[in-house]
Amino acid sequence: MPNYLVQFNNISKFFGKVIALKDVTMKLKKGEIMCLLGDNGAGKSTLIKTLAGVHRPDEGEIIVEGKKTIFDSPKDALDMGIATVYQDLALVSLMSVTRNFFMGREPMKGPPFFKTFDIEKANKIAAERMGQIGIDVRDPSQAVGTMSGGERQCLAISRAIYFGAKVLVLDEPTSALGVHQASVVLKYIVKAASQGLAVILITHNVHHAYPVGNSFTVLNRGKSLGTYEKKNISREKLLSMMAGGEELNKLEVELQEMNRKN
Amino acid sequence: MSTKSKSIETKTDFNQDERLKKVSKLRILLNRPELGALGGAILVFIFFGIVAGDTGMFSAYGVLNFLDVSANLGIIAIAAAMLMIGGEFDLSIGSMIGFAGICIAIPAIYWGWPLWMSIIFAFSMAVLVGYFNGILVVRTGLPSFIVTLAMLFILRGATLALTRLITGRTQVPGLRVLIEDDPLAWIFATDTFKWVFTWLGSMNLIALRTDGTPLATGIPPSVIWFIALAIITTWILMKTRYGNWIFASGGDKNGANNVGVPVGRVKISLFIGTAVAATIFATIQVLDAGSADTMRGTLKELEAIAAAVVGGCLLTGGYGSAIGAAFGALIFGTVSMGIFYTDVDTDWFKVFLGAMMLIAVIFNNYIRRKVTESK
Numbered sequence: 001m002p003n004y005l006v007q008f009n010n011i012s013k014f015f016g017k018v019i020a021l022k023d024v025t026m027k028l029k030k031g032e033i034m035c036l037l038g039d040n041g042a043g044k045s046t047l048i049k050t051l052a053g054v055h056r057p058d059e060g061e062i063i064v065e066g067k068k069t070i071f072d073s074p075k076d077a078l079d080m081g082i083a084t085v086y087q088d089l090a091l092v093s094l095m096s097v098t099r100n101f102f103m104g105r106e107p108m109k110g111p112p113f114f115k116t117f118d119i120e121k122a123n124k125i126a127a128e129r130m131g132q133i134g135i136d137v138r139d140p141s142q143a144v145g146t147m148s149g150g151e152r153q154c155l156a157i158s159r160a161i162y163f164g165a166k167v168l169v170l171d172e173p174t175s176a177l178g179v180h181q182a183s184v185v186l187k188y189i190v191k192a193a194s195q196g197l198a199v200i201l202i203t204h205n206v207h208h209a210y211p212v213g214n215s216f217t218v219l220n221r222g223k224s225l226g227t228y229e230k231k232n233i234s235r236e237k238l239l240s241m242m243a244g245g246e247e248l249n250k251l252e253v254e255l256q257e258m259n260r261k262n
Numbered sequence: 263m264s265t266k267s268k269s270i271e272t273k274t275d276f277n278q279d280e281r282l283k284k285v286s287k288l289r290i291l292l293n294r295p296e297l298g299a300l301g302g303a304i305l306v307f308i309f310f311g312i313v314a315g316d317t318g319m320f321s322a323y324g325v326l327n328f329l330d331v332s333a334n335l336g337i338i339a340i341a342a343a344m345l346m347i348g349g350e351f352d353l354s355i356g357s358m359i360g361f362a363g364i365c366i367a368i369p370a371i372y373w374g375w376p377l378w379m380s381i382i383f384a385f386s387m388a389v390l391v392g393y394f395n396g397i398l399v400v401r402t403g404l405p406s407f408i409v410t411l412a413m414l415f416i417l418r419g420a421t422l423a424l425t426r427l428i429t430g431r432t433q434v435p436g437l438r439v440l441i442e443d444d445p446l447a448w449i450f451a452t453d454t455f456k457w458v459f460t461w462l463g464s465m466n467l468i469a470l471r472t473d474g475t476p477l478a479t480g481i482p483p484s485v486i487w488f489i490a491l492a493i494i495t496t497w498i499l500m501k502t503r504y505g506n507w508i509f510a511s512g513g514d515k516n517g518a519n520n521v522g523v524p525v526g527r528v529k530i531s532l533f534i535g536t537a538v539a540a541t542i543f544a545t546i547q548v549l550d551a552g553s554a555d556t557m558r559g560t561l562k563e564l565e566a567i568a569a570a571v572v573g574g575c576l577l578t579g580g581y582g583s584a585i586g587a588a589f590g591a592l593i594f595g596t597v598s599m600g601i602f603y604t605d606v607d608t609d610w611f612k613v614f615l616g617a618m619m620l621i622a623v624i625f626n627n628y629i630r631r632k633v634t635e636s637k
Contacts, residue, residue, distance in 0.1 A: 075522070090520040092513030094580045094630070095506075103510050104522035106503040116501045 005030050005065060005198045006082065006167050012059035013046055020046040023060070024224045026217055028167065028198040033189065034227075035209035036202045037242050038219035044171075044202050047219065051169050051200065052084035053077030064167075081166030085173065089156040093145035097137050100144050101126040101159050129158050133188050150181030154188050167198045174208045186212050206242065210235045218242055295574030296586030298625050302572065302618070303589045306596050314603035322459065322468040322478040324603070326485075332595025333488035334543055336588050338562060339569035340491050341539030343587035345532040346570050347499070349512030349579030350399060350406035352536040354391070355566055357417035359559025362388060362544035364425050367434035367554035377437070378446035384541050391417065392537030396530030406533075414563070422556045438552030450487075450542070451549040453480030484546050488588070491539070495584035508532065513580025568615060569594055572622040576630055593618065 004027045013021040021043050028034050038044045049055045053071030062069055064080045071077045077084070091100050102122045109118040123140040130137045133154050144152060153173050160168060170189065174182040190212050193199050203209050209216065216233060218225040218241045225241055240248075310319060318324045338355050345352055365384035369375040375383070395413055399406045425432055441447045456479060462468045463476030470476055499505040510518035511525045519525050540559065548554045571577065572593060573586030594615060601608050 074520070078522075086520065088514075088517060090514070090517035092510055092517055092580060094513045094576075095509050099506055099509065103506060103518060106506055108503060115503070117503050117506055119501070 003030075004028060004063070007063040008051065008060065009063065010060040011047070011050060011057045011062075013050055013055055014058050019222055021050065021057075021222050024217075024219070025060075026200070026224075026227065028200065030196050030198055031193050032214045033193045033199045033201055033212055035213035035216045036200055036219060037204065037206060037209060037216060037238060038202075039204055039242050041221070042219040042242075043222040044204075044219060046222075048084060048086075048169060048171050048202060051077070051082060053082075081164060082169065083160035083163070083165035083167070084169040085153075085156045085160055085171065087171050087175070089152055091144050091152055091156060094143055096141040097130065097144055097147070097155065098122045098126040098140040101129070101140075101155065101162070105163060125162070129162055130155065133158055133191070148181060149177050150184045153177070153181075153185045157185075157188060157192065161192060161197065165197065167200065168192065169200045169202070171202050172204070173201070174203065174205060182208055204242070206235055206239045210238065294583070295581055295626075295629070296583045296589060297574070298622060298629075299573040299586045299589035299593065302593050302622075303596075306593050306600075310596065310600045310603070314600060317603040319600055319603040322462065322476070324599075326478045326482065328596045328599035329485050330482045330595075331599050332592045333482070333484040334546065335562075335565055335569055335595055336488040336591030337484065337491055337543050337546075338536070338539050338566040339573070339587040339591040340488075340495050340584050341532075341536040342563070342566040343570035343573055343575050343582055343584050344495055344499075344508065345536050346567070346575040346577070346579060347512050347582045348508045348529055348532045349515065350529055350532065351410060351567065352395065352533060353407065353410040353563050354395065354413035354417055355536055355540045355563035356559040356561055357414045357421065357563075358388065358391060358537050358540035359544045359547075359562055360556055361391070361417045361421045362541040363548045363554035363558050364421055364434060364556060366545060366548050367437060368425065368428055370440055371434055371436050372428060377440045377444040381446050381450070381545055384545065385538060388537040388541040389534050392534030393530060395537070396533035399533070400526040400529055418556075418560075425556050432556045433553055434555075435553035437548060437554070441549055447549055450483055450545040453482055454486055456480040482550075487542055487546065488591075492585055492588040499584055504528070509580055511579075565594065565615075568619045571619055571626065574622075574626060574629075576626055577623075581630065590622075 006028050008024065008026045011021055011024045012019070024043075024047060026034060026036070036044065036047065046055065050057050053074045053076050056071065062071065064082070069076075069080060071080070071082075074084075090103075092103070095103070098119065099122075102117075102125075107118045107121050107125075108115040109121070110116050126140045127137050130140075135151050135154055144155070147155065157168065157170065157173070168189075173185055173189070177185060186208060189199055189201065201209060201213065210230075213230060215227055215229050216238055217227045218238065220242070228238075314320075319328070338359075342352060342355060362384045365387050366377075366380045368380075369383055370377050370380040391413070395406070395410055398404070398409050402409070422432065425434065441451050459468065459476045459478055459480055463470050463474075468476050468478060499508065507518070507523045507525075507528045510521075510523045511528045515525050540562075543562070544554075544559065547558065569590035570582065570587040571590070573583065573588065573590035575582030575587065597614055598611050601611050601614075
């Protein structure tokens with residue numbers, strides 16, 4: 001039995017009559033990147049929220065480091081080391097890099113009742129952490145709004161790691177980015193995994209997922225179409241599994257029809 | 263497993279982007295929210311220095327006069343600014359001033375309470391009103407503009423109705439005699455640094471009355487409160503965890519919530535802050551005038567918000583400064599008093615106030631774009 005860091009076994013989630021998720025199983029080892037692929041409406045958002053502790057699964061179990069657990073709130077998930085970086089990144093663009101990095105978890109100094117936000121220490125850590133991933137924040141008091149999309153994504157991931165994430169759940173980290181920025185973010189994700197984190201990368205972009213993923217779970221209409229190791233599946237096969245295959249074929253036929261009429 | 267490798271070059275090339283300009287220290291300073299208000303205040307002083315320099319405006323008496331007006335507005339403007347940074351409005355500040363006034367006057371005059379107890383009562387009511395405003399906004403998710411607009415009418419109406427019901431009139435005079443020997447009232451009613459003015463008078467450096475005492479007797483309590491509040495709130499915003507939470511709550515409510523900032527509690531505390539500031543304003547005024555009036559504080563909420571906006575607060579929250587609001591109040595106070603010393607008809611003051619605010623909003627908008635624009 002391999003030593004899994006986190007297991008989600010047969011997770012189901014219902015909203016009234018709607019079956020949002022049915023029997024989804026995912027297992028992750030340390031250092032592994034599992035890509036969760038699915039088209040819009042496949043149930044990705046529901047699954048993320050279940051992983052993050054926002055929703056409680058109606059069926060199935062979550063096992064973290066061998067212990068069966070229940071997440072009652074996002075905080076529970078966070079305390080167990082499962083950190084979710086949402087698409088909105090939880091960054092405030094008008095606030096500085098440092099203030100964002102430590103938002104809600106500010107380092108303090110000084111005597112009781114007169115504790116102040118240790119901004120020098122925070123600046124130092126933030127600059128150091130961003131430097132490690134190759135982002136030279138010339139001034140950690142600059143507003144996050146001045147950073148590029150890739151830099152913001154890296155900041156959000158870096159923050160999650162700094163505050164003790166063992167499992168990173170990344171929601172479409174590359175969807176809003178250009179080719180170059182996306183590759184920078186993906187490189188950073190690989191680096192994070194190589195340092196022993198488990199990463200669940202949620203995306204609908206196979207071209208971003210395939211180069212970095214170790215295994216792939218395809219989600220379609222709330223059900224898992226199975227988990228495949230990289231050596232057992234090709235990029236094309238994944239693409240066609242994501243509901244896209246059939247429909248893309250149909251589209252091609254339709255386009256041909258249209259051309260003929262013209 | 264092949265992609266997972268330690269050999270990946272992690273040094274990415276964000277920092278080698280040749281399109282990046284060096285940011286000068288001046289630009290950093292220009293990005294401070296209070297800069298516009300500071301510049302505005304300096305311009306106002308230069309203007310009146312030229313136009314009214316030889317009138318009494320810059321005598322000790324004149325200076326204290328416009329400082330007093332500025333300070334009164336500043337007390338509520340600072341609280342309004344804190345709330346705006348936290349992403350909300352409070353339109354009930356003005357009504358709260360009137361309400362707090364009669365909360366002091368009626369128990370003290372009609373029910374025979376000692377003054378200090380009436381003052382504590384007024385502040386307790388302020389905490390309740392602020393808490394109610396806050397919990398309503400946080401729980402319902404309705405815009406605070408609407409919720410506090412409703413509170414504006416409710417409080418003003420209740421103030422008028424209750425006062426007439428209990429006293430049969432709309433003014434409650436007779437408080438001045440109660441101030442003396444009260445253990446609490448002096449905090450809101452005492453001129454300070456009197457010895458400085460006595461000394462300046464004895465040196466013939468400032469104007470004297472015919473009996474030899476100086477015309478300006480001391481720093482009014484409003485000025486001390488104003489300065490203290492400006493320092494404390496600036497310290498909170500810049501140096502404390504709570505300050506960071508205020509920016510975060512106003513900047514992105516959901517984001518802040520997701521990383522563990524107690525957004526609801528922060529907002530409620532800021533609503534309590536504006537109501538308490540309104541009560542400080544009311545207490546100082548009531549004790550100074552010796553009477554409470556149900557119409558006191560009318561339109562003050564808009565002046566407070568205007569001063570906060572001139573001070574660099576964004577209407578959308580997450581950006582601004584307390585010290586900026588203080589400068590904003592100083593501008594308004596100085597102009598409203600200074601205009602008496604010029605040939606300009608005082609009717610033009612409101613025109614100035616509106617124009618100033620318009621310029622400030624356009625300027626702030628520009629700054630916000632500068633701060634948040636991507637590379």
